[in-house]
Each structure stands twice: as structure tokens, then as C-alpha cells.
Amino acid sequence: MMDILLQEDSIISPLGFSTSENIKAIKAGNSGLQFHENSRIQNGGCYAGILDASLLADKFSDIGDAKKFTKLEQMMLLATQSVLNSNQLNLSETALIISSTKGNIDLLDNSQNFSKNRASLNYLARVIQEFFGFKHKPIIVSNACISGGLAVAIAKRFIQVGKFNDAIVVAGDLVSDFVTSGFQSFQSLSATPCKPFSKNRDGISLGEAAAAILVSNKERKGNNISLVGDATSNDANHISGPSRTGEGLYKSIQRALQESKLSASEIDYLCAHGTATIFNDEMEAVAFNRAELVHVPINSFKGFYGHTLGASALIENILTKHSLLNNELYPSLNFEGLGVSKPINIIQKFEKKELKTALKTASGFGGCNLAMILKKSFNGYS
Amino acid sequence: MDIARKHFITNSIRIKNGKIFLNKETILSLDPKIDFSQFLKDAYKQLALKYPKYHKMDSLCKLGVLGSTILLRDQDFTENTALVFSNASSSHDIDIKHKQSMESIVSPAVFVYTLPNIVLGEISIKHKLQSENVFFIEDQFNADLLVDYSETLLKSGKASSVVCGWIELKNDQYDVLLCLVSNNGEIPFTREKLEELYRFDNE
Incomplete structure (x- = not known):
């Protein structure tokens, strides 16, 4: 079976606007989790990893008009742009695979400055497709918390049967009121920054981020x-x-x-x-x-x-x-x-x-x- | 070599406009004017589902459990029968209910259904499937994606058979096609045949 290679990648998160910035923060022991006030929540707020919207808009202005895109779209577009910058890809042949659980869900009944159907994952995918000019319709995966990894597995499986040779996988989700209120109702939000596998762990902290990766069967320099x-x-x-x-x-x-x-x-x-x-x-x-x-x-x-x-x-x-x-x-x-x-x-x-x-x-x-x-x-x- | 021809649509179920068809034959026909929740109740009774958990589920899961139970009745399938589902509106039917509840008290029993793949979980529990699952979002029925992805699972041995299809629910309008795909049957598992089954909703 052919080798499926994980190539150029990008992470847009509170820890940084590139994979290398993210890894630098991880090595320094920095966390993106901070206390955010939210009147919906019992303790008056919770720890969450939230991207600063104005910092994001500032970064986004390098590639587009931030006012025309939702926060999630800006994040996912930046992640995709970064992967495309590093490679000469033919976008008429490259697959685009999008992963998100809730997309722009907070627009569902309060669409703010955007059209109401922007809450749909189809719309989100179309925004990314059209921004860069991918020829093929994106494949959208929404399979709860395994979505981002499953999207990579799907890229591999399709490459192995010859459906395409290169796929950009893009994933993103926000800390929305929708999701925060739901996890709150489950009483599964941690009172402190979350402590995986620890004795005194008491639940999750939510976070928001986007990421993108090139999955390919073609060898390229620097990826093995x-x-x-x-x-x-x-x-x-x-x-x-x-x-x-x-x-x-x-x-x-x-x-x-x-x-x-x-x-x-x-x-x-x-x-x-x-x-x-x-x-x-x-x-x-x-x-x-x-x-x-x-x-x-x-x-x-x-x-x-x-x-x-x-x-x-x-x-x-x-x-x-x-x-x-x-x-x-x-x-x-x-x-x-x-x-x-x-x-x-x-x-x-x-x-x-x-x-x-x-x-x-x-x-x-x-x-x-x-x-x-x-x-x-x-x-x-x- | 056309490997795709090795697999067949063994069985298919179509749910739309108050009617349920099994392999294009009407097995239930209710007044299309009855409201959606009544349709789900009546279909459960008349098709003898006998699965009390059904009543606790959201509507998308009810459609999936209803459809898959009739589809898989008396059929050979294993715990490795994969689920490859798709729709356009994700879980927005229940998402809207959760959003409305955010004005007052949010219920975990509602929130838990606010992901499209929960229906795959409910079907897996009902039929004891510990298989590959995926939920794709598409703006309309896309037979190509369902056939291509199901074939990758079958050819690579990741699944022994597949239940694939479309399960759309928006504003109480429902549109379901589920197919059991395996080595048995006469209808070749192709895009054309899947399209034909999807287009079929009236005799």
C-alpha cells in the first residue's frame, strides 16, 4: 500500500498563529486557558482557550477583509492559507476536507451581520472553497470530537483508492455560547484549567482553534x-x-x-x-x-x-x-x-x-x- | 477491472411524506398531513419497533432508528457493518430547540443530541454495531460520496458491509434513504442505482 504522508501544517490557536509558535508555547509550558466571565455559568465564568478577536482580525487583514468573515472563518482561512503558501498545489486537483462539530452555530437564530444560512456547515465549506478557488466541492465531516482526525483518515482512505493525490484537511470550532451552555448543563465544565488524568480532575475546559494539514501520496522535502x-x-x-x-x-x-x-x-x-x-x-x-x-x-x-x-x-x-x-x-x-x-x-x-x-x-x-x-x-x- | 460491481444494494428503505418504502414497496402509508411527531409515533406502533428508548430520542435519531430497524430486519449483518450517513442540515432540528432553551433552562437531554453523528450512536446501540462510523454534510444528496467512501471501507476490509444513506430533517420535513450494501443482492452498488432509489418516492 502506498505511503500516505502528513505534510505542511498550521495551527491557529490562542497559543499562536503557526504550528511553530504553538510548539514554542508548549515547550515554554504556556497554556491558552484563561478565566473568561460568562453570566450563564454558575461560577460567573469558566476557564477556556479563546482567541483574541481583534488580534485575529489584525492577522487576517493580511489575506482578506475581516469584516466579511466570521471569527471561525477567519481562523480556518488563515490555517488553510498558511498550508497553501508553502506548496505549489494545483487547486483544480486538490481535495478540500472540512471538519467541524458546530461551525458558526451561534448564527443560527442571531445572524448578526451575516445571512442566516451562514450557520450551516455547507456555507462554511463554501466560504473556504471559494476564497482559495478549490475546484472540487469540499467534503464535510461532522462526527463529534473525533472529526478532525477522522477527516485525515478519510483523506488517506480516498488517496489510497486513487480518488485524489493531495488533500487539504481543515478543522475548526469555537467556544460558542451554544456549546458552553450545553456542557454547563452536563455539569462537566471544570472549575479550574482542566487536569487530564489527574486525581482531582473535575471536567473539561473548552477551547477554540483551527488547523490545516496537507495529506498526500507525493514525497515533498521536509516531510517524512x-x-x-x-x-x-x-x-x-x-x-x-x-x-x-x-x-x-x-x-x-x-x-x-x-x-x-x-x-x-x-x-x-x-x-x-x-x-x-x-x-x-x-x-x-x-x-x-x-x-x-x-x-x-x-x-x-x-x-x-x-x-x-x-x-x-x-x-x-x-x-x-x-x-x-x-x-x-x-x-x-x-x-x-x-x-x-x-x-x-x-x-x-x-x-x-x-x-x-x-x-x-x-x-x-x-x-x-x-x-x-x-x-x-x-x-x-x- | 470494475471492483465496484462486487457489492450490491441488498436492501433499501425510503421515508418521506408520510410513507415508508422497503425496496420500493410501500410498507406504511400515513396521511401526509399528520404532523411529524405523530408520524414518528404511528410508524413506531404500526411497524412494531418495540424499543422503548425510541421515545427518549430526538427526531433525527427516531428517523434513523426507525429506518435502520426496518432495513436490517431479517438481514445478515455483523458488528463490522459500517455506518456512512449524510445530510444537509446536520442536527439543526434539535440545535434550534437547544438554542431556544438557552433563554431559560438548558437540558442535557436535549444538548446531547446536538451532533449529527448521535444517530449513528443510537443505531449502533440498537443493532450492536462496533463499526466504522462517519457523518458527512452535503448541500444535497450526493450518491458519489456515499458510494466512493463505502467502497473504500469495503475494499480495505475496514467493514464487512455498510449501511449508507441520507437522513435529512428540516422544519419537520424529512427525507430518508438508507441502503444495506453487502456481497448479496442483485442491484449493483453504483451511483446510478443509488440516485434512482433516492428519486423514487412515489409509485
Whole structure:
């Protein structure tokens, strides 16, 4: 089977306007999570990773008129532009795959300066397509919190059957009132910046970000990370509660390993979902133990970004790729003592280490789970 | 070599305008003027779903569980039968209800349905599927995407069979086509055949 390469990428988040700025912030231990006042919320607000709108508009003015685009559109357009800048791509042949859970949902009944149908994901996708002039209609994936990673897997699967050779995958989601009020009703917002896998974790922090990546079967200079296995599996257990046995996550890991022809013992690094809810993190620890990944260094990036929903699995996929390229393990921010019933090997300090393979996982509402295996090509560039 | 011909549309279900068709045959015909929630109740009763959880679901999930249950009755499928669904309006039907509730008290029982792929979760629970899932958003029915993606799952061995289709709900107007795609059957799994099944909604 042909190699599917993860190439140029970009992350637009409170930690920075490029992947390198984001990684620099992560290495410095900076978090995008800050307390934001919100009268809807019991404590008068919550910790969230929110992008400064005027800073964003300022950055966006380099490529367009910020007044004509929503905040999310500006973020996703900037992410896409950055990937396109670095490559000579023929946009009449390049696929565009968009991932978002809620898009511009706050426009649904209050469209502000925009038309009402701008709340639709179809509209969002069309904005991105037309801004750059992609010839083909975008593919839109909306599959809860695995969306961003699933979109990359879909790119790979289509490339492997010859539907196209290059795909730009773009993901984005906002910290909307819509989503904040919903998680508040679930009482799953953390009173502090979220603490994945920790003893005293008490829920998620929300975050907003956009990211983009070029997925391709053509070798280009400076990229040698392949996506060698990927699988999704539904828990078939509960639509909002994770399976106690980690069934779907375990199955997706097994299936991804099988495709990659690697064994669990060959995985050098595991980038978990780690939302910091009691049940999610416990479920992941159970699944990782069943999959014999107890000793693999593992982190969650949610302490840096919060949960960026449909963008999270793409951002974390990009960060996993750079961990491999840089041979660096980044600490799981806000970790305060293991708070899951099964042992896992949380990364607690920055470490330089030769890394060849990594596993990225994600889980979401609707019982969905995703596992992806990234591998460094030994004869590639670095 | 035309590998696509190896797979067939084994079974199909169409739900629209108060009617339900199984393989183009009418199995339920209600007055198209009855309101949508009554249609969902009557269809449940008359088609003997016997799945009390149904009543707790949002309308999009009810349509999906209703459709998939009739589609998969007496059919061979496994836990690796994938779900490849699409629509235009995502979960906006319930999103609007959640938005309205934001003025007063937000209910987690409503919020939990505000993602289009929740219907895949409900169908997976009902039929014990631990398979590949995806929910695509399209501005209109796109047979190409459904066929192409289902084929990638079948050819790569990621799925043994696939339930694919369209499940649109907007302003109480519903439009559903679900197909079971497997190695069995006579109708080749092609864009043309899928289009034809989608266009068919009256005898």
C-alpha cells in the first residue's frame, strides 16, 4: 500500500498563529486557558482557550477583509492559507476536507451581520472553497470530537483508492455560547484549567482553534511522517457516556495496529484524548491497559488548548507528527497525580527521545472512537 | 477491472411524506398531513419497533432508528457493518430547540443530541454495531460520496458491509434513504442505482 504522508501544517490557536509558535508555547509550558466571565455559568465564568478577536482580525487583514468573515472563518482561512503558501498545489486537483462539530452555530437564530444560512456547515465549506478557488466541492465531516482526525483518515482512505493525490484537511470550532451552555448543563465544565488524568480532575475546559494539514501520496522535502493505520469503532454502549470497558477505543486501536503491521510494544508515544472528565479519562486508561500500552509515554494536550471539539484531533495529530519529527515528548500540562484506576505512563517533563512511531486516539459523543498510527520513514528527510 | 460491481444494494428503505418504502414497496402509508411527531409515533406502533428508548430520542435519531430497524430486519449483518450517513442540515432540528432553551433552562437531554453523528450512536446501540462510523454534510444528496467512501471501507476490509444513506430533517420535513450494501443482492452498488432509489418516492 502506498505511503500516505502528513505534510505542511498550521495551527491557529490562542497559543499562536503557526504550528511553530504553538510548539514554542508548549515547550515554554504556556497554556491558552484563561478565566473568561460568562453570566450563564454558575461560577460567573469558566476557564477556556479563546482567541483574541481583534488580534485575529489584525492577522487576517493580511489575506482578506475581516469584516466579511466570521471569527471561525477567519481562523480556518488563515490555517488553510498558511498550508497553501508553502506548496505549489494545483487547486483544480486538490481535495478540500472540512471538519467541524458546530461551525458558526451561534448564527443560527442571531445572524448578526451575516445571512442566516451562514450557520450551516455547507456555507462554511463554501466560504473556504471559494476564497482559495478549490475546484472540487469540499467534503464535510461532522462526527463529534473525533472529526478532525477522522477527516485525515478519510483523506488517506480516498488517496489510497486513487480518488485524489493531495488533500487539504481543515478543522475548526469555537467556544460558542451554544456549546458552553450545553456542557454547563452536563455539569462537566471544570472549575479550574482542566487536569487530564489527574486525581482531582473535575471536567473539561473548552477551547477554540483551527488547523490545516496537507495529506498526500507525493514525497515533498521536509516531510517524512506517514499515516500507516487508522480505524474508528463505535462503543455501541451510550450516546454521551464512555464505555466502562473502553470497548470501542480498544477495538479502534487494535484495528489501526493491525493495518500498520505494528504491535503495541513498538509504539513509542501515545497522544491521548484526555478531556479531564472523570469517566472519559478512566475509560481511556482501561482501553490503553487492555491494549498493552501501559508503559508508553502518554500525554493529553487539553491542558494547553482546552477541548477544541472538531479541531482537537487534527491539532493533536499535527502535534504528534512534530513530536516524532523533533524527537520530543511534551508534558501533559496540569497533571497532578494519577487519578485513573489503571496505570499509565504520563509524560511529566519535557524529554528529548528518539521516536519512530506514535498512536493518536480520540473519542466523542455518539460513542465514536478513533485511533491513528503515525510512523517516521527511515529513508526520508528530517 | 470494475471492483465496484462486487457489492450490491441488498436492501433499501425510503421515508418521506408520510410513507415508508422497503425496496420500493410501500410498507406504511400515513396521511401526509399528520404532523411529524405523530408520524414518528404511528410508524413506531404500526411497524412494531418495540424499543422503548425510541421515545427518549430526538427526531433525527427516531428517523434513523426507525429506518435502520426496518432495513436490517431479517438481514445478515455483523458488528463490522459500517455506518456512512449524510445530510444537509446536520442536527439543526434539535440545535434550534437547544438554542431556544438557552433563554431559560438548558437540558442535557436535549444538548446531547446536538451532533449529527448521535444517530449513528443510537443505531449502533440498537443493532450492536462496533463499526466504522462517519457523518458527512452535503448541500444535497450526493450518491458519489456515499458510494466512493463505502467502497473504500469495503475494499480495505475496514467493514464487512455498510449501511449508507441520507437522513435529512428540516422544519419537520424529512427525507430518508438508507441502503444495506453487502456481497448479496442483485442491484449493483453504483451511483446510478443509488440516485434512482433516492428519486423514487412515489409509485
